[in-house]
Amino acid sequence: MQSSAVNSSNDKETARSITFAEAVREALSQEMREDQDVFILGEDIGVYGGAFGVTRGMIEEFGPERIRNTPISEAAITGAAIGSALTGMKPVVELQFSDFITIAMDQLANQAAKLRYMYGGKGNVPMVLRTPSGSGTGAAAQHSQSLEAWVAHIPGLKVVQPSTASDAKGLLKAAIADPNPVIFYEHKLLYKTEGHVPEEAYTIPLGQADIKREGTDVTIVATAVMVHKALEAAEKLAEEGINVEVIDPRTLVPLDEQTIVDSVKKTGKVIVVHEAVKRGGYGGEIASMIAESEAFDYLDAPVRRLGALPVPVPYNPTLEKATVPQVDDIMQAARDSVHRR
């Protein structure tokens, strides 16, 4: 397996285009073919193929022992994964919706994250918990959250939030290879997005941000689906003569602070955008980190954050959309920063 980052824009001509969901499935299948210790457990991941079809076809190839359909028991599924990881397996949990992490939080935060440390370095927990997050599907308040800030706050966990199919593949393979518990977010609206994804095995190291667009006037740090909104905003702003740099951290923990700081030193303005509720979201961490860094002296404008309004996600599609940052909001924030009102 080639262990270096692949720049997905390199091979636009030759490479296949597959969806984000397919890229996730390919990463899982490749890892499972290579390593007998890798297996998946979760609700309805067998013939049903998982709530979003990600594991479709996998039970046919790998059988029910390695594609383990579970009861609806999020705490036990997660705990069983941790226990199996602690004893040598490399489990991948599929948690049907990331909102249900609420039920598995004790196992994640108090067990997976802490066992190694509490035991003085004996044992580790090489597991991955993959889970679909985000709004935009009309699933309402209990099926639309972005709770990545919770896990990012817990020492001992790593947190990944890919925005493209090729990133998803490379990062998931790195996550499975990682000897620590990794929470891997898959935004529901990204599943059907297509991208060029090399067929061969590759990993993208955790902790390496990607500059999705180079620019000079303002930096936008965006995650998951917001990367695409930021890129769209950047296209439009280019027409107004504003040259935007878009940075996708890809992993929240570890966070590639240097790439962000370097960009801000270059542009002097920065906007942090995520879909999670702004209040207490991880944007606060990123924004504060920038302010505390050497980039502070280069700032021509305050660090601005965009995130969801402080409301549960409503069902009505118009209201639902209005809760999270849109392209226009990003454009306006960028203009405000550049023109420093």
Next chain:
Amino acid sequence: MQSSAVNSSNDKETARSITFAEAVREALSQEMREDQDVFILGEDIGVYGGAFGVTRGMIEEFGPERIRNTPISEAAITGAAIGSALTGMKPVVELQFSDFITIAMDQLANQAAKLRYMYGGKGNVPMVLRTPSGSGTGAAAQHSQSLEAWVAHIPGLKVVQPSTASDAKGLLKAAIADPNPVIFYEHKLLYKTEGHVPEEAYTIPLGQADIKREGTDVTIVATAVMVHKALEAAEKLAEEGINVEVIDPRTLVPLDEQTIVDSVKKTGKVIVVHEAVKRGGYGGEIASMIAESEAFDYLDAPVRRLGALPVPVPYNPTLEKATVPQVDDIMQAARDSVHRR
């Protein structure tokens, strides 16, 4: 009941001094005497008096129907409180350690916080969840966390973090009176601290910060036990000629942004200190809020945050202490801000 804030420094001469734990008990007892719908449920709160003795003696006065000893079932306890609140009671849950909120998170974040909104405004959930938090007692990784950032991120919840006995009493009474779910943190190291607490009933409105010390050179925004460390640092810094203002937000949600912003406009420098892990802690929210506010233009130095190192809380007392900010760290951060290195 007198419904205005009481300035605890007013009555230094006449007032009684009681501990934080006693103040909490007094608030609970007063509310229970006044309103039959208020009751407490939790583990070992009966004759045992709760893990920290807060409810000691209460079962004798109020009986086992209103001081409800529960099985060890955090999800059900919390859920039962929510269901009873939705149907007219005013339950107060005692969660034995705040680390166990991990088990009750679904009920808190997906039920208590969202029911009213999801139901289009029908029903409300007037409950309080009180819980001891923080390190310093040698209880190690699973009994020493400060996870208030999680709940503060969830729209629909309110979050209170008192630092003194008199604040605890007034805020708890406000929390019980509030028609919304309120998470009320009690730092373990504060339970035995004493303070002047008026005997009569009073409430302190949620969302009103308290300036614990006035100053002109640098603002320290500190929560819970860090308020005391900040005050100690301030005393020492005064000897160095640095005049510190210490602000205790008291409630994280709603956050009294104005008091903080006004202070920063005055001092031009600000440090945010909490015991929670710095990475992803609520300090990021406060720091970013300041940077986004009108105070930005008054900032002479970057907003600095202090919080715990990114490690589970270790058992060994020396290591345990080394994980969280100490008076010296606060002093150093203040000096750095003032001398702007």
Next chain:
Amino acid sequence: MTQADWIWKEPKEKLVDWLEQMWTVRWFDEKVDEFFAKGMIHGTTHLCVGQEASAVGVCAMLEGKDKITSTHRGHGHCIAKGADPDRMMAELFGRETGYCKGKGGSMHIADVEKGNLGANGIVGGGIPLAVGAALTSKMRQEGYITVCFFGDGAANEGSFHEAVNLAAIWDLPVIFVCENNQYGMSGPVKDMVKIENIADRASGYGIPGHVVDGNSLPEVMTVMKEAVEYTRNGHGPVLIEAKTYRWKGHSKSDAKKYRTREEEKEWKDKDPIRFFQDALIERGIITQEEAETVKKETKAQIERSVEFAEQSPEPSEDTLLEDVYA
């Protein structure tokens, strides 16, 4: 069947009302199915076609003051507890006139006035809430009981275990009704528990458990009647398992690969509505024509609900920030 014979002696209006309710549930969900297939409704939904007898049979044994907590598959419970299908349909359309002002959708319909404390998108999430509602009744001596609906899949959540135990030790007036429709989303109950009946778990909590044919309205009612009496008299909770089947897929897109067409057919042959209707006709309580009328009128009523929903306004964006806090 003999035990359930009391039901036929009930006044005709009641019997017809129950038949109407089952049809209303059926038509409501058939309509919703159609709209989702056409992409006319946003989000997702979970239909209870085939399960009408448990919703209607259970709720029919309750009084107005009694409460229920419902599930993601909750349209039937909601209608049976007295909700207005117009406002339900409006909610599915995300309209201002809906039960949740368009903020909840199918998975969160609540009808607090009628005692429906709400559907729940979290499997097992409503079980502790029901226990809390029962606690209020006991502490305030309000005399109401609470029925907690949940699925076979939910019986494997920790919340089920904790909540049932809590209700048991506190002798709370709550009836746990497990609608065992044989599957979770796709997980067959026979693979997800190692026992024959979920009702057998009752003994682990020291409460009575009953298994009932969930497709037989008379049998559901008979078991419920007894349970209501027991619970209302202060004896504590009861666990009832109603064996039934969902005819449709789990939610809007489901290839149903996890079950056979034969199995589906077997269960469709046990249609709870036809079963009850035929019994009414057979016993001479209603005529074939009367039965046809009920069927047609309930269908027409749902058409009117659709009209109501379609003509209702969208919620204003100004309401977005409302009702987060009271």
Next chain:
Amino acid sequence: MTQADWIWKEPKEKLVDWLEQMWTVRWFDEKVDEFFAKGMIHGTTHLCVGQEASAVGVCAMLEGKDKITSTHRGHGHCIAKGADPDRMMAELFGRETGYCKGKGGSMHIADVEKGNLGANGIVGGGIPLAVGAALTSKMRQEGYITVCFFGDGAANEGSFHEAVNLAAIWDLPVIFVCENNQYGMSGPVKDMVKIENIADRASGYGIPGHVVDGNSLPEVMTVMKEAVEYTRNGHGPVLIEAKTYRWKGHSKSDAKKYRTREEEKEWKDKDPIRFFQDALIERGIITQEEAETVKKETKAQIERSVEFAEQSPEPSEDTLLEDVYA
């Protein structure tokens, strides 16, 4: 008792070893109690004095490759699974030589090499972990079994329910051992469950359940032996409930208001160590003098553990950030 008579035919060394283990557990916890009373140890601890027979009896039936998960009240399990009391004591003193390098303390001692996957500060938190360890054994055909210790209080956590069900449907090689010492922290088991035996919950998961006198080493061993055979042969999990009693308070400060002195006395009269020792003497397997020697030597050994701990260095502050991530 007849069923347990096989034990007396075991080689004398084994029988003496078991007696020694029980004394070691007893002295270890008595010592820790003394240190906490004197304020010499930081944090808190949970002692298992009075419960020695279940820890020792259960672990004695295991092989070296087998695993356990333990609880906050875990010193006995740890010693019985072969841990070195020196390193345990050092951990309680927060020293570098401790099992967790001073980072875990009493509530988190793990001895992974010997198959102890760790104590747990979260009541019920270790139950799913045990199921995961058993899953590894099954998937990799490693042939080991896992014993999951937990308390009567933990049996009311959702994690218990979910984990036991999962182990049951997957026929995993795990034995759930509930040490019912009659109380949680203060909550009497008789108020916290409405059934006589927690073992009766086994039937709700379709697995065998056994109640055993947890103060009788021979009986614990007999039930365990059978369970180990059953489980190791691929029949799936077993739930064992060992009825016992903790002599001390729940943790370092406990006025024990929730129970009577008479009850305490009754149980102390059923001292598992004296019970076993007397039987050995009565049967002529050991002499009174030999018994005294065991008692003294184990005590002396714990004194040496204390010395070891006291002489061990504190961990360096440089280690603070180590071992968060692998």
